Amino acid sequence: MEFTADRRFWERFQIFEDSIRGCTGKRVCEYRPLRSGRMYLKATLTDGDGAAALPAVFAGEVVRKDAQAPKLVVRCSPSATVTRGDSITCNANVEPQALQDSLRISEWSFDGQRRMDGDTAAYSWAGPMVDSGTVRVRGILLGKGVEDSVRIAVNPRTWPKVQAASPPHDSLAGDGKLDLPAAPVTDTAAAFGYTVGSMADSHIMRDSTNLPYARRFGQVKTGPNAGWWFLTSPVNRPYWLVHHVHAFETSDPWFKKQHGGQPGQPGWLPYCPQYEISLLKRRALHHEGLLSSPISPTDLFQPLYTHYTYFRDWLSTHDLNKLFEKQIWNPNDNPWGFNSFAEKLELVWVQEVQDPETAANHTLVDGSYAVPIVCRAR
Amino acid sequence: MRSFLMTLTAASILVADHAIAQADPDSLHLRNNCRLATEIIARGHPAPHEQWAYRIAPQCGSNAGRIIANKLIESRTSTDTAELRLLTAPAAQLHDASIFAASLEVAADKSASSVARPFAFRNLIWLISYGADLGNFDPWRSSGLGCSGAVHDRPKYAGSPLPSDFRDQVRTLAYRVAHDRSEHPAVRKSALCTIAYGGWERRNEW
Numbered sequence: 001m002e003f004t005a006d007r008r009f010w011e012r013f014q015i016f017e018d019s020i021r022g023c024t025g026k027r028v029c030e031y032r033p034l035r036s037g038r039m040y041l042k043a044t045l046t047d048g049d050g051a052a053a054l055p056a057v058f059a060g061e062v063v064r065k066d067a068q069a070p071k072l073v074v075r076c077s078p079s080a081t082v083t084r085g086d087s088i089t090c091n092a093n094v095e096p097q098a099l100q101d102s103l104r105i106s107e108w109s110f111d112g113q114r115r116m117d118g119d120t121a122a123y124s125w126a127g128p129m130v131d132s133g134t135v136r137v138r139g140i141l142l143g144k145g146v147e148d149s150v151r152i153a154v155n156p157r158t159w160p161k162v163q164a165a166s167p168p169h170d171s172l173a174g175d176g177k178l179d180l181p182a183a184p185v186t187d188t189a190a191a192f193g194y195t196v197g198s199m200a201d202s203h204i205m206r207d208s209t210n211l212p213y214a215r216r217f218g219q220v221k222t223g224p225n226a227g228w229w230f231l232t233s234p235v236n237r238p239y240w241l242v243h244h245v246h247a248f249e250t251s252d253p254w255f256k257k258q259h260g261g262q263p264g265q266p267g268w269l270p271y272c273p274q275y276e277i278s279l280l281k282r283r284a285l286h287h288e289g290l291l292s293s294p295i296s297p298t299d300l301f302q303p304l305y306t307h308y309t310y311f312r313d314w315l316s317t318h319d320l321n322k323l324f325e326k327q328i329w330n331p332n333d334n335p336w337g338f339n340s341f342a343e344k345l346e347l348v349w350v351q352e353v354q355d356p357e358t359a360a361n362h363t364l365v366d367g368s369y370a371v372p373i374v375c376r377a378r
Numbered sequence: 379m380r381s382f383l384m385t386l387t388a389a390s391i392l393v394a395d396h397a398i399a400q401a402d403p404d405s406l407h408l409r410n411n412c413r414l415a416t417e418i419i420a421r422g423h424p425a426p427h428e429q430w431a432y433r434i435a436p437q438c439g440s441n442a443g444r445i446i447a448n449k450l451i452e453s454r455t456s457t458d459t460a461e462l463r464l465l466t467a468p469a470a471q472l473h474d475a476s477i478f479a480a481s482l483e484v485a486a487d488k489s490a491s492s493v494a495r496p497f498a499f500r501n502l503i504w505l506i507s508y509g510a511d512l513g514n515f516d517p518w519r520s521s522g523l524g525c526s527g528a529v530h531d532r533p534k535y536a537g538s539p540l541p542s543d544f545r546d547q548v549r550t551l552a553y554r555v556a557h558d559r560s561e562h563p564a565v566r567k568s569a570l571c572t573i574a575y576g577g578w579e580r581r582n583e584w
Contacts, residue, residue: 205513206527208520307530335558336584337566346522347584351574358509358528358540 012165033062037098053225056167061142068351069100072146074137081153082129084325088152088223089126092137105147107138110224110373113332117226124204129154129225130230132326148246152224159321162212164312168289170201200244202288202307204354212236213324213345227239234321238353240308244289248281258378283371303369310361323352392454401516412438421444432464436535439491441538443474450498451479452488462497474537477501478544485568486551492562493518499568502548507542507575508536517567525571528541 021031033039041058076090090108094100100123108115108125125135129152136149205211212235212280220228247254253255261274272280283301285291289308305313327348329341338344415438418424435442451464455460459488464476481501482488490498496517501527505509511527518524534546555561555569573579 004465020444058519139404201530203509203511203528203530206514208514208522208524208526211526336556336570339563340521342522343567343570344528347570347574347579349525349583350571350578353508354526354528355507355575355577358530362508 010212023183037096043237045147057193061102068095070102070136070141071095072103072139072141072148072281074135074148074150076135076150076152079149081155084154084157087126087128087233089124090137090150090224090288091124092139092148093123093354094141097263102141102142103146105137106140107136108224109136109138110134115224117222117224121347125223127226128220129223130220130225131330132230133224135224156325158321159234159325161322162235162237162315162320163309165237165316166312167211167292168240168242169205170242170244170290199247200284202290203238204357205239205241206354208346210237210347211348211349212320213327214342217341217345225330227331229331231324231327235324238315238320240289240311242285242288242308244281244285244288244290248284250278263376269374269376271378278378280371280373287365287369287371296377301372303365305365307361307365310365311357314357314360318353318357320353323348335355381406381466382531383407398414408437416445417447418443428464428474430465430578435468436533440469440474440476442539443472443476446472447474447476447480450477450494450501454484454494455489457491457493459493462494466501472534472535472537473505473540475540476538478505478540482547483549485565488561492564495562495569499551499552499565499572502552503572505547506545506572509573516545517564517571520567523567523571525568525574545576548572549576552576552578 003089020029020031023031038059039062041060042055043058044055051071053187061335071094073093073095074090075093076088078088092105092108093186103123105121106124108120114120117127118125124135132152132154134149136147138145139146140146177377207216213231214236216233216235217229217233218232220226220230246252249255255274255277258272258277260272260276263269263273264272280295282291282296283299287303287306289306289311327345329338329344331338336344415434415458418427418431419442422428434447446465446468453462454466459537460533466481469481474554478501481498485495485498485502487495496515500512500515503512509530510525511529511532512525514524514528516524552569552572556566556573558566558573561569
């Protein structure tokens with residue numbers, strides 16, 4: 001074999017010992033190493049005139065032909081299977097280990113994206129994992145290009161199923177965005193059965209700054225998923241919001257104006273006496289879900305579902321934590337051009353939660369349990 | 379004495395089915411109101427009555443639809459959010475081919491303002507989603523997309539019939555704009571919202 005005088009391989013004298021018997025003093029010596037490794041030679045060089053320099057140490061790599069060629073192996077601990085958000089450390093190792101410092105790292109990558117965080121030439125890469133993928137490392141070992149990869153599997157966290165906040169919020173305690181007028185909006189031209197205004201309504205929470213995922217996400221700073229965003233904690237309980245006009249109150253001028261009687265036009269419903277308005281109020285608020293108690297023992301209108309109870313049951317079959325736990329966003333792989341993780345989460349909220357719940361809720365509750373109207377207002 | 383219907387609603391109370399409602403076409407009172415409302419909208423005055431006119435407009439069917447559509451085209455370069463919010467409000471209830479065509483045109487028009495185009499997209503969302511509320515629609519300043527919000531039992535009125543492929547037309551436009559990075563962010567956000575309300579993107583593909 002050839003020895004190199006590369007200073008990088010020079011060793012301190014105290015660890016050098018003559019471990020190969022029978023070779024001392026020989027220019028050529030036959031020796032069969034047990035395994036691959038590094039062989040050292042201490043020698044004194046002379047010039048042509050016989051002048052001797054101080055002894056120097058030379059080193060060379062020995063590779064047994066019958067042994068496995070040195071290779072790069074990447075391993076991740078504690079395991080290649082982790083739970084989302086858990087940290088992982090991937091190490092680039094050389095086998096045999098004795099050649100470890102012969103390795104020069106040229107690139108780490110995760111699913112083809114090159115490492116950008118920390119020391120890109122380090123032997124290790126560590127940080128929280130949020131998405132499954134392949135960690136690959138490339139390097140130069142004994143002058144040759146080498147690479148290895150490992151598949152990282154990220155399992156979802158197990159978060160408790162989200163239940164609806166109870167009781168439903170009313171307009172005064174809700175999102176603060178009242179969307180009903182103080183008194184009913186009415187129109188004298190509308191035919192019975194069709195609505196031109198509102199006295200009560202309800203809907204799933206919709207304040208975008210307070211949606212269940214708000215302020216519950218963060219960005220990974222180091223490791224294969226550096227830069228990625230994910231939810232760091234379970235989502236909040238979503239709530240149901242009920243609005244109703246003040247006109248239901250007995251002190252309201254609109255309420256005071258109501259009294260029974262016949263309108264005079266053929267076919268028109270009678271005017272509402274005040275007790276009927278009060279009954280409508282109870283029915284309406286129950287319909288929205290604000291009143292959980294029975295309307296009255298004698299009232300024939302006893303719906304099985306209210307908008308709130310439907311929403312509550314819908315949540316029991318649509319696990320919001322399961323849906324949002326898996327949401328991640330990599331700004332460097334951003335085909336939709338989102339400006340923030342919040343944008344992506346809002347689309348998920350609209351498409352997977354808000355819109356389907358609203359449509360299904362309406363179909364059942366308004367389709368089967370609409371409040372009967374038996375009179376008209378003045 | 380002025381009489382009016384007892385109207386319990388938005389979340390539902392009156393209508394047992396969710397078919398599109400139609401105001402009584404024979405109502406003399408409605409015809410008078412609609413004539414007045416469409417004149418006010420067309421002329422833009424008297425200003426104090428504009429709110430009333432736009433509130434009545436959904437019940438006025440295709441007549442109101444044509445006038446609102448014309449105004450929408452005229453306002454395509456406007457940056458007056460209050461004006462555009464008012465002008466597009468009837469589309470929440472009035473499903474009309476003229477409004478649809480004008481909204482599709484403005485939403486697609488790169489020379490239109492980045493205020494008018496999102497409002498045009500909002501009109502399109504109302505056509506494809508039952509429960510989209512969009513009262514707090516704000517793709518310009520929101521840290522998110524500014525389009526979440528649902529409501530029950532918004533009354534709907536029919537104008538001139540929509541083309542049978544109107545959903546496909548909306549979808550095609552929304553995808554094109556959403557993928558065009560040269561579009562104004564508020565316009566792109568509106569297109570993304572449209573896709574979400576259409577329920578068109580497969581789960582977990584965002």
